Amino acid sequence: MAEPTLEGLPVELHISILFTLPDLGSLWSLILASPAYYDAYQLVKKELLQSFLQKHYAGLVDIADAIAAIRSRGLYAYDISNKEKIIALLDCRRRSDEIRQLGLSVGPLPDEPANVEETIQLLQLHNLAILVLEDYSKTAKRPFWIEHNKWAHDFLPLVLSDTEKRRIFRAFYRLQIYGNIFGGVERSADSGFSLQHNEWFNKDKTFTGEESWRLFLATMAPWEIEEFACLFQHCCHRYRGMIREVSDSLIQTGCTFLGELPEDLRVPRATYINDCDDLRYAEDVPEHMSSIGPALLGKILREKQFLARRNLVLVNARGFRYQFNDIGIWPFPDSPRDEVHLIYPADRFDFGTDIDGLRKLLNTLPSSERPSIVWERIWLRDDGEHPELFWDMFEYGSENHYRPWGYALWEDERLIDWATPLLADDYPIWDLNADNPYTIPSPE
Structure with missing residues (x-):
């Protein structure tokens, strides 16, 4: 009598096994290796993928933010034809609860994947969010009052609470939405060379600073804007180290120009810089890369080979700043300075x-x-x-x-x-002469 095999189990058990898999990678490996499990997957793929999504979110993610982060891909605000789509997307995001409760949507709901493809995209994006979260726990910048060695040996890696994970995930998805619309243009290692920048705020503006503020930032609680800003600064911190590593590697080749590099070290076509030492003093590059969105950081962290990481840094290393508190849009330049406008919710x-x-x-x-x-x-x-x-x-x-x-x-x-x-009650938060370099200058 033949030995029973996983392949020979009833389809109901195939389906049960699929629901026990830990992640997408395991799922793809199994269904690509087994026709029987592939057939079972086809029967339940919508429910299976949604169960994966709920398991991975673990109640820590606002799905309306996550869906807006995938639906905003490619909606760069420099293209004025995207204006109405951007307004509709951001409006649906902030009103997602209202839209569901009142049945106002005539298209895909803002808090529910439209199809299997969107669910897969959500899973893939959350994998990047988890990479960034885990990296943050290991590389968080030292608070100014804690000694360097003590921070490195006694505090890192941080064991994050659910509240901290929620805050970081919230910042991740919102910073990604911002990057997709108002940030720098993301490029892959196989992109063609392009000078296109997301200059939505220059001549023939798609949005004024006031409009961009009201569409997005004014819909957040003020402390959530600061969460968003803290993750932005963490991305800048991480990119500074990565850029320094890439810059050192190029300088150490002894070449002056990138075109002189040997064949096995050649850079991608989309690389913007020309000289091997151009990144040494590229002060705005970390801010530019952070403005693209934290998914890019996750993609770089995911690469195991240095050249692959180097190439992703090089094609996105540009000096055009789209920091959300730059270019005069912090916080609402056209509003009277004694007013604060917050938008629903x-x-x-x-x-x-x-x-x-x-x-x-x-x-x-x-x-x-x-x-x-x-x-x-x-x-x-x-x-x-x-x-x-x-x-x-x-x-x-x-x-x-x-x-x-x-x-x-x-x-x-x-x-x-x-x-x-x-x-401490007596801490000089507003003292211009305080020794602490993190103290906010007192108003003039």
Whole structure:
């Protein structure tokens, strides 16, 4: 009698086995190797892939943000023909709950994959998000008051809480949406050479700075904008090291021009720089690469071979800055400076000057939806320059130096365990002469 095999099991058991697989890679390996499992996959692929998605999200991801991140691919704002599509996409994203509850959608729902292909794209993007999250836990920039060796040996890698994972994933997907629309143009290692840049803010603007702010950033709670900014700064931090590594490798060849490199070290056609030492002083390149979106960082981290990582850095290493607080769009250049405009769903936090009313609301929210205690300590103060809530953050936030160590991302318990000096009542947050280099300059 023949030995029973996995291939010979009933189709119901094939399906059960498919649902136990841990990830897409395992699924593809099995169905490509086995016609029987491929046939079983065809019977249940929609339900199977959606179960994978829910398992991988683990309740830590807002699917409306994730779907907007994949549907915004290619919708660069420099192309004025994309304007109405961008407005519709961002409007659906912010109103996703309302659209579902009232049945307002005539197309794909903003919080549900339209088809199997979108589900696969969501899974692939989340794999990159996980890579970035795991890398962040190992490479987080040192808080200024913790000694270097102590940080490296006693704190890293960080064991992230669910609240911290939610905040980082939220920032990941929103920064990716921003990059797809308003950031730098992403290029692959096999892209052709192009001078196209996403200059949506120059002559014949697609959007004004005010419009871009209201479409996207004004729909977020102010502390979620700071989460977004902290991840942006982390990407800059990571790219600085990668760019230095690539630059050193090119200089060490002894060649002056990239065209002189030996065949096995030749760079891709889409490379913008010409000289082997061009990256040595390329100060704006980390900001440009970060503006493309954090999925690019995940793609670079995913590459095991140095040349593959080098090539992804080279084709995206340009010096055009699309930082969200650059080019005059932080926070809303056309609005009166004594007004703060928050758009639904963030408008529930618009308490005018009623700081106690906001504090009462925050106390009712789960930790992942409220700000960190350090954000509150800095920006929710009775002695701010302006009585209007959030005005100080919007006025001075682009200049603050707390973002590099991720002040808005960390759990309250962690910030207390770190003995964060900013939590002390007498800490000179606004003291221009303070020794701490992260102190925000006091207003003139």
